[in-house]
Amino acid sequence: MRALLVVNPRATTTSERGRDVLVRALRTAADLSVAYTERRGHATRLARDAAESGVDVVVTLGGDGTVNEAVNGLLTASAALGGLPGALADRLPALAVVPGGSTNVFARALGLPRDWADGTSVILDGLRDGRHRVIGLGRADDRWFTFTAGLGWDAATIRRVEQARLRGRTSTPGLYARATFGQFFTGLDRRDPPLTLERPGETPDTDLGTVIVQNTAPWTYVGDRPVHLNSDASFDLGLDVLALRRLTVARSARTVTQLAWRAGDPQGKQVLRLHDVAEFTVVASRPQPFQLDGDYLGERQKVHFVSVPSALRVIC
Structure with a gap:
């Protein structure tokens, strides 16, 4: 399983040491690459490129803004993947969210723990067991939103x-x-x-x-x-x-x-x-x-x- 971890280095509830622990943990469940966002909108490009390169899972470490950007990258890639069979969700990489912001509404609405370390444990179990949930999204003109x-x-x-x-x-x-x-x-x-x-x-x-x-x-x-x-x-x-x-x-x-x-x-x-x-x-x-x-x-x-x-x- 190939995975990309998209890290917002300004995430408010994690440290560099914590990010290292997260990377090591995820590498026990997937062939993991790591990318750091450098500016607003960067996570969108990273997620889109990952989807178009055949990555299986995109993991985000950040707040709701990072999640939104990654989702928009994945759904933008769907235009390039539109010729493949199956429903929209089945054609795209899955998303895993490690809560790293101050509020983390999307992750908590999914039932994930507020703490990033506990959330990582849930995600690792899901990756190993192949467990996921299919959800609907909202679209505002050409932009997607999660909550x-x-x-x-x-x-x-x-x-x-x-x-x-x-x-x-x-x-x-x-x-x-x-x-x-x-x-x-x-x-x-x-x-x-x-x-x-x-x-x-x-x-x-x-x-x-x-x-x-x-x-x-x-x-x-x-x-x-x-x-x-x-x-x-x-x-x-x-x-x-x-x-x-x-x-x-x-x-x-x-x-x-x-x-x-x-x-x-x-x-x-x-x-x-x-x-x-x-x-x-x-x-x-x-x-x-x-x-x-x-x-x-x-x-x-x-x-x-x-x-x-x-x-x-x-x-x-």
């Missing part, structure tokens, strides 16, 4: 957090909380909600201030605590949506309180929730912040979302 996407408030919050990290701040739940409230009170035009959600054959949902898309549950974690927007979201179903209509202070405070105390499934007149949706489009009256899997990707005015079942094999 979440968003336009509006949540993406603008991620932009603020990324800007703070560039100034040397550490990613913590407190930083996200301050960015969330700071964006709400100083960065949103709450009087003129810009977003519309369009579904084939349905009346458009208008006057939306933010749209959050889930491919699985939970939406995120605060420490060890999962946060649910749509607790029924699943890798085995279509996409789930939570959108907030006019972002008044009272209604938004109620939603945030529900998340803080109940940890899931917010309700109310301002809340639009959709479950197991195959396809929809979000249109903005003006450019809006856009994120995939917790990475800020700039501003968009229109994004087409599609659920793609049985898209990827994952060792877990």
Whole structure:
């Protein structure tokens, strides 16, 4: 079995010594090559090249951003592998995720341990036993995502957090909380909600201030605590949506309180929730912040979302 380990050397929860231990462990189960990412987007190229060269498994050591890049590399390679027989997932290398970031939503949603060493043990057992799971993915225009996407408030919050990290701040739940409230009170035009959600054959949902898309549950974690927007979201179903209509202070405070105390499934007149949706489009009256899997990707005015079942094999 041939495997490629894609390492983000800036992964926050591992050390050089830990990476050496991981490499030695993986080499007991596979013919392993190791590549280190050098810049944003590098993991995409590494995973694509690995798939096109016939590697059986791509292993990532990093956070959710590294996972997202690797997945996009694998699925980009599917165009070159499209002439082969079998379902999409069967034509591509499997993915194995060693959690190395600060939150690791995708790995934990798969049921992997939060600690990278424990996660490595699970992956080694899966490689040796040939155990894997086939999951669906989301696609936003030409970009794939594993667990979440968003336009509006949540993406603008991620932009603020990324800007703070560039100034040397550490990613913590407190930083996200301050960015969330700071964006709400100083960065949103709450009087003129810009977003519309369009579904084939349905009346458009208008006057939306933010749209959050889930491919699985939970939406995120605060420490060890999962946060649910749509607790029924699943890798085995279509996409789930939570959108907030006019972002008044009272209604938004109620939603945030529900998340803080109940940890899931917010309700109310301002809340639009959709479950197991195959396809929809979000249109903005003006450019809006856009994120995939917790990475800020700039501003968009229109994004087409599609659920793609049985898209990827994952060792877990």
